[in-house]
Amino acid sequence: MEKVKVLFVCMGNICRSPTAQGVFxxxxxxxxxxxRILIDSAGTHAYHVGNPPDRRSQAAAKDRGVDLSAQRARQVSVADFERFDYILAMDRNNLQDLQALIHGTQQERLHLFMTFASRWNVDEVPDPYYGGNSGFERVLDMVEDAAAGLLEHIRRTHL
Structure with missing residues (x-):
């Protein structure tokens, strides 16, 4: 059986999408x-290509038992739309950037990640980069909820 392939995408691939990758x-x-499931993350911009996740993201995740240290930022590519079954944007701006890269038939692969959440009534994961530590904790809370919903969806649909 072929693996279900999941790609998490934010702007720079150093805060939200690596957190989502690690949690998932x-x-x-x-x-x-x-x-059964292959997981990766990428950014819509090349600002941080090759860099590890933000130290604050790593610290917040590590406090919850999730190690992000091996990850390195990369930029999303057109080939990702052929490779991945689920391409999950952290917010509307990144969703629009992704939509600009793809063909009509690939639109069904794109989702806002928070649509899989059950406890949060929001559709965007806020970027914690310019805020304090509480923003990284909030991102983790949101990501944990959406990750559980995504896995349940994948189990029902593919496994």
Whole structure:
């Protein structure tokens, strides 16, 4: 069986999308589904290509048992739209940037990540980069909720 491939996307790939990747990897691992689901993250901009996630993202995630240290930022590519089944934007601006890269038939792969959340009535994960530590905690809370919903959706649809 072919793996379900999931790509998380934010602007620079150093805060929100690596956090989502790490949280989702930990969840998938805890459910023993790593052989069934491939997970990655990318940014719509090339600002931080090759850099590790923001130290504040890493610290907040580590406090919850999620290690982001091995990740490195990369920019999303057109090839990602062929490779991934789910391309999950953290906010509307990144969703629009992604929509500008793809063909009509690939639109169904694009989603706002928070549409999979059950406890949050918002559709965007806010960028914590210019704020304090509480923003990174809020991102984790949101990402954990949406990750659980996404995994449930993938189980129902693909596994």
């Amino acid at each position: 990897e930990a969840l998938v691992n805890s459910q023993q589904l790593t052989d």
